[in-house]
Amino acid sequence: MTPDLILTNARVLTMDAGRPEAEAVAVAAGRIVAVGARAEVERLAGPETRVIDAGGRTLLPGFVESHLHLVLGGAELAHLQIGGLHGAEALARAFRSFAAAHPERPLLMAQGADYGMLDRPVTRQDLDAIIADRPIAMTAHDHHTVWANTAALRAAGVLHGAVMPHGHEVVMGPDGLATGELREFEAFAPVIALGGEARLNLGIATGEEPSPWPAEAEQAIDRAKVARGLRHCAAHGITSMVNMDGNRYTLELLRALQREGGLTARVKVPFHFKPHMELAALERAEEMRRDFDDEWLSSGFVKMFMDGVIDSRTAYLLNDYPGMPGLRGEPLFSPARFAEIATEIDRRGMQIAVHAIGDGAVRLTIDGYEAAQRANGRRDSRHRIEHIEMIDRADIARLGALGITASLQPPHPPGAMDFPLQPTLEVIGRDRWRDSYLWRTLAEAGAPVAFASDWPVTDVSVLRGIGAALTRAPYEGCADERLGLMATLQAYTAGGAWAAHREAITGRIRPGLAADLVLLGGDLLGTAPGEIGGMGIALTICGGRVTHAGAGFA
Ligand SMILES: [Zn+2]
Numbered sequence: 001m002t003p004d005l006i007l008t009n010a011r012v013l014t015m016d017a018g019r020p021e022a023e024a025v026a027v028a029a030g031r032i033v034a035v036g037a038r039a040e041v042e043r044l045a046g047p048e049t050r051v052i053d054a055g056g057r058t059l060l061p062g063f064v065e066s067h068l069h070l071v072l073g074g075a076e077l078a079h080l081q082i083g084g085l086h087g088a089e090a091l092a093r094a095f096r097s098f099a100a101a102h103p104e105r106p107l108l109m110a111q112g113a114d115y116g117m118l119d120r121p122v123t124r125q126d127l128d129a130i131i132a133d134r135p136i137a138m139t140a141h142d143h144h145t146v147w148a149n150t151a152a153l154r155a156a157g158v159l160h161g162a163v164m165p166h167g168h169e170v171v172m173g174p175d176g177l178a179t180g181e182l183r184e185f186e187a188f189a190p191v192i193a194l195g196g197e198a199r200l201n202l203g204i205a206t207g208e209e210p211s212p213w214p215a216e217a218e219q220a221i222d223r224a225k226v227a228r229g230l231r232h233c234a235a236h237g238i239t240s241m242v243n244m245d246g247n248r249y250t251l252e253l254l255r256a257l258q259r260e261g262g263l264t265a266r267v268k269v270p271f272h273f274k275p276h277m278e279l280a281a282l283e284r285a286e287e288m289r290r291d292f293d294d295e296w297l298s299s300g301f302v303k304m305f306m307d308g309v310i311d312s313r314t315a316y317l318l319n320d321y322p323g324m325p326g327l328r329g330e331p332l333f334s335p336a337r338f339a340e341i342a343t344e345i346d347r348r349g350m351q352i353a354v355h356a357i358g359d360g361a362v363r364l365t366i367d368g369y370e371a372a373q374r375a376n377g378r379r380d381s382r383h384r385i386e387h388i389e390m391i392d393r394a395d396i397a398r399l400g401a402l403g404i405t406a407s408l409q410p411p412h413p414p415g416a417m418d419f420p421l422q423p424t425l426e427v428i429g430r431d432r433w434r435d436s437y438l439w440r441t442l443a444e445a446g447a448p449v450a451f452a453s454d455w456p457v458t459d460v461s462v463l464r465g466i467g468a469a470l471t472r473a474p475y476e477g478c479a480d481e482r483l484g485l486m487a488t489l490q491a492y493t494a495g496g497a498w499a500a501h502r503e504a505i506t507g508r509i510r511p512g513l514a515a516d517l518v519l520l521g522g523d524l525l526g527t528a529p530g531e532i533g534g535m536g537i538a539l540t541i542c543g544g545r546v547t548h549a550g551a552g553f554a
Helices: 038-042 070-076 088-101 124-128 150-156 185-194 198-205 216-234 248-260 279-291 335-347 359-376 393-402 424-428 430-435 440-444 462-471 485-492 494-499
Strands: 005-008 011-013 024-028 031-036 050-053 058-061 063-068 108-113 136-140 145-148 169-172 178-183 238-243 266-268 301-305 351-356 384-387 405-408 449-451 517-520 537-542 545-549
Touching: 005 038, 024 038, 031 038, 058 063, 063 449, 063 494, 070 198, 070 216, 070 238, 088 108, 088 136, 124 136, 124 145, 124 150, 124 178, 136 150, 136 185, 145 150, 145 185, 150 178, 150 185, 178 185, 185 198, 198 216, 198 248, 216 238, 216 248, 216 545, 238 494, 238 537, 248 279, 279 335, 301 335, 335 351, 335 359, 351 359, 359 384, 359 393, 393 440, 405 440, 424 430, 449 485, 449 494, 462 485, 485 494
Parallel strands: 005 050, 011 058, 063 238, 108 136, 238 266, 301 351, 351 384, 384 405, 405 449
Antiparallel strands: 005 024, 024 031, 058 517, 136 145, 145 178, 169 178, 517 537, 537 545
């Protein structure tokens, strides 16, 4: 078949062990048809073939984002961005100019707050001092806490408290009113709803479907937000993504975009199993798997949360938090219940992805996967654990032995990219730093590794993530946890594709696979690690179609 596209004069890093490097790639009808030396590939060109001279830039398989929240990320692009801001004055300035620019918004929502932003716990009064007459709120960068002012708490109906499921909390003050701190998704869902984003929040908050089912006009609003998120990801070279929250509505929005030609990446969306659900809820997961199963849109996996996060001390630890006798967080599922659920999901032939941050949550999750394997026999299940921010030494070798993927986020360790060292390192405690944010230790012990951003928890930029992965400094007295450049690239491409059961579609540059490619702004191997984050993306190609073109390539 005559290629419709040839990319030549590139430094091609294929991530394919059979031919790790090449100079040119030919694409026809959405698939890679040739990979090789320039002369060899260029002579396949016909009169209609578009030939792109890559000018010596690096060509990689399109990035596989193994853990993100596309719908939330897309919506949040329209919020106030306060990542990196510090102090009441800077916060006030940002909020007030945002308020002036958006007089019509029912909720002024900000993204990316640090827990230490005001050097003490944030209260509704702190936010009232910034703006009192309109609802305002800000989300912690980890998305596990929201702080709201009094107007927002009142409008959301939680100022006087609210009954919440286990693990979610409207924090109350001694005055009998909410302090302004809302912990975990269901506690802040009523505030998010003020901004018109309740429908899009369901996938992470409750895992339920919008009811009533949104009218076409509402769906169009939501689709536009998702489309914006997709464009943002395409600009960062992403051609595949694993969404880490979801419901059927998310898939329906994506399917409508697919029909319009606006789906610029392959997306996997899970069924979100919440603690209150019965096993029978897995029927809905099965329906999602059955109804969405092509090379672009698929489901077939179940997402669960085992605990919260370190900063708010909701991560479940094996030992007490330093200086907090008796406090070690709590798992969202008991060991027996999780083992039962994991066994049932596994029996149905679906994959499981569990958010587990504390070492207690990680152990409990491994135990459950092990129980599933004991009950059902060893399948090609590829169950995964998301984050693994702390792990007990005794559990490290169990990941590899059980074939559990470590789904890790290079931007997450404090100090690695945008997150400050404190308060996280203090909350972990110095004697546990050596067990925190392990990458190389897990990989060397045999765990398959997939890298991701957890966008919008951090910047979705894969290049910045690669930079963070390669430049991260060890904590005092701890081992160097960096993987090498090739292993890092692998975790952002082929490793991610494998972890998503998609290695037969994407993740490597090899004839027969989908033409999912990213041309970087320069020569990666000739660029210092500290400069990689700023390289830029020249071209993103997904399924043979250009989904992003940088300057000079439009
Ligand atoms: Zn996440």
